[in-house]
Amino acid sequence: MTSRDTSPALVADIGGTNARFALADLSPPRPALREQRSLKAADFASLQHAVEHYLAEVGATPKRAAIAVACPVDGDEIRLTNRAWSFGREALRRALGLDALHLLNDFGAVAHAVPRLADDERTHLYGPTDAPLRGPVSVLGPGTGLGVALLVGDDAHGWQVVETEGGHVGFAPQGEEEQTLARWVTARFGRASNERLLSGAGLSHIDAALRGIDPSVSVQDGALRDPASIVNAALDGHDAVARRALARFCAVLGSVAGDCALIHGARTVAIAGGIVPRFLPFLRASAFRERFLAKGRFAALLETVTVRLITHPQPGLLGAAVALRERHDKGSA
Known part of the structure; x- marks a missing residue:
């Protein structure tokens, strides 16, 4: 300089x-x-x-x-x-x-931050614990939308960021409940993308579908619950639908994170965004890991992928x- x-x-x-x-x-x-x-x-x-x-x-x-x-x-x-x-x-x-x-791109920025994070600015979730940052790295996370980026390289030769719009990939439902969610979102928006479920608004969509709310309802009608209130209600433990909604959110996130890892050939997955750090213990107890690994013949490969949660307050x-x-x-x- x-x-x-x-x-x-x-x-x-x-x-x-x-x-x-x-x-x-x-x-x-x-x-x-x-x-x-x-x-x-x-x-x-x-x-x-x-x-x-x-x-x-x-x-x-x-x-x-x-x-x-x-x-x-x-x-x-x-x-x-x-x-x-x-x-x-x-x-x-x-x-x-x-x-x-x-x-x-905003998640391109998050990807640029990943190699510079200190140990106390990330939390290990799954996979090998003692490995240094290994590329390729899938960087994804739900916030207002669903961001996805790819980080390639290593510390010795430098890192390169590939910006993507991977959050808008089509949603692949697993099981009848997710089929119901896909139909609800498609009826409301004309298409079911991952972002329509894995975002703040997406959690509201999951909750509304599980409560049987008409997909044509206006946001102004107040029928869609605020995502923060859904998280709070789920963690409080007295709202069965809120807990189902958050559990489904975590399961879908695991599935999408596993898909990203396979698409990118990732050796590390870094999860960011403003939503997930609010309910880390709930995520650990959810079906996230099961769904991350549920890739048939490639489950063993995904066992070797390190999954981390970014806890830096402003990685962007x-x-x-x-x-x-x-x-x-x-x-x-």
Whole structure:
């Protein structure tokens, strides 16, 4: 890093629900984050509006930025998948007075963070416990949507991130209850993708289907329960449908994680997102592991895959900073 690059950079992780920001010092081997803020995306008319609010609040005028967004980032025109925000890459750079703006997918950012996580920023779930991070790594997790990315390489030769939209792969139901869920989601949306079940809204969909709610019901009618309330009710132990819904969510997550591992040839699976850390003991006791391994002749292969839960509070921000640092080191930022 040269002296001209010592000023902090802006990093952001923009999802459908929250817009997270920080200033990043890119000088250390692992970028340092400060002035972290999480804003409600619904409070702002646009990404530019949210960024300007944050920068005014912290009194910063950065010249470089890395912004992770929950959508594909090809081309100049960017449209978020689960938030009615769109913007032009170059227009946003000029409006914010930046010399350089790097855009990346939100789970691509999480994947960039994975090799930089400390031991206390991840939790072992299943598989070999004493192995260092082994690639390929499938990175996935439910939040507002379902993010999926692929990390390839190793510590010796460097890591490369492949951004994907794997959360929108078609749902493959197992058993009659999941067939019911698939029919409910298809009736509501015209198609049953994994994200329609493995997300905050997806947990609400599972719960509603199990309670026999009409799939055409409006969100405004209040018939769909908030995902946080479903989790709380399930953990409290007195709501049988909420426990069924969360148990089914965990089972489907295990199935999808196993599918991702086979597709990617993964030796490690890293689960992220804002939902799963809220009910880790419930996940451990669920059918997640059984469904992860339920791949016929390849169950033995999946036994060798390490499964970890990311517990770092803001891996998207860290990953955006890592990506910006790497671009600088390669001379492209």
